[in-house]
Amino acid sequence: MKTNNLAFILLLASVIILNSCATSYRIINPTILHYTAQITNKDISLEYRYGMLHKRYASKEINKDIRLVAIKLTNNTDKDLIFGKDINLEFEQGNGLQILDHEKVFKKLKQNVAPYLFYLLLTPFVIVTHQTNSSGIKEVKGSIPIGPVLGPGLAFGNLVAAGSSNKKFKSELRQYNILGMTIKKGETIYGLVGIKASKFGLLKIKVQ
Numbered sequence: 001m002k003t004n005n006l007a008f009i010l011l012l013a014s015v016i017i018l019n020s021c022a023t024s025y026r027i028i029n030p031t032i033l034h035y036t037a038q039i040t041n042k043d044i045s046l047e048y049r050y051g052m053l054h055k056r057y058a059s060k061e062i063n064k065d066i067r068l069v070a071i072k073l074t075n076n077t078d079k080d081l082i083f084g085k086d087i088n089l090e091f092e093q094g095n096g097l098q099i100l101d102h103e104k105v106f107k108k109l110k111q112n113v114a115p116y117l118f119y120l121l122l123t124p125f126v127i128v129t130h131q132t133n134s135s136g137i138k139e140v141k142g143s144i145p146i147g148p149v150l151g152p153g154l155a156f157g158n159l160v161a162a163g164s165s166n167k168k169f170k171s172e173l174r175q176y177n178i179l180g181m182t183i184k185k186g187e188t189i190y191g192l193v194g195i196k197a198s199k200f201g202l203l204k205i206k207v208q
Contacts, residue, residue: 022158023056023111025165030070030176030190041205043076044087050200053109057169060109066100067197068109070176072190075183084179085208089193092202097195102173105194110166116158123151 035047048071053061061068073083081087090097100108125147178191 022113022116022161023054023165024161025057025111025168026052026054027168028052028070028172028176028192030072030192033070033072035070035072037202039204042207044081044205044207045072045074045076046089046203046205047072048203056111057109060111064108065196065198066105066108067195067200068105069193069195069203070191071178071193072188073178073183074188075185078185080182080184083181083183083189083191087183087208088206089195089203090206091197092204095201097197097203099179100194100196101179102177102192102194106166106170106173109194110169111162113159113162113166116155116162119155119158120151123147125151 033049033052035049037049038045038047040046048069050067050069051058052070053068060066069089071089073087075081084099088097089099126143126145173192173194176190176192178189178193181189181191183189
């Protein structure tokens with residue numbers, strides 16, 4: 001048996017698997033984030049941060065031209081204000097900014113689970129071992145049917161992992177959905193806002 005061949009096959013399979021696994025969703029929690037930008041307009045303070053998503057979620061964010069923004073808004077005025085009506089976000093250059101419904105953000109950025117079914121194609125995979133006989137001829141020594149365990153195991157494991165991550169992502173988007181929320185005078189709120197944008201542009205507050 002040529003163990004070096006077997007080792008190579010196992011190493012190659014490991015590299016492919018590790019680069020194709022489901023991405024775990026990292027909870028963002030805007031209430032404890034360190035915000036990277038802060039601006040104030042008419043006694044309304046805005047702090048925000050981009051780039052909280054990672055791996056597959058971050059790739060979707062770029063490919064779909066959607067940017068997820070964590071924001072912290074403080075209303076220091078003497079009246080209640082509604083986010084999305086009385087106050088809104090816009091780009092610093094004054095360009096219009098489209099805030100997306102959190103359900104649409106989830107549908108666009110969620111991790112696809114169907115591709116993990118392709119792992120089932122590994123089910124017939126068998127590692128054949130060889131040995132050299134006394135005449136110097138290579139002969140088949142045996143086989144190791146790893147596919148029936150590897151294929152279904154990887155498919156099911158990644159489906160479960162991706163589904164669980166998407167559930168956490170959707171739950172956090174819903175929890176921190178602030179579109180249409182009333183910000184009482186003196187109150188600070190935290191949110192996750194999806195905007196239609198092809199880059200991470202500077203933001204400012206627009207007061208109606």
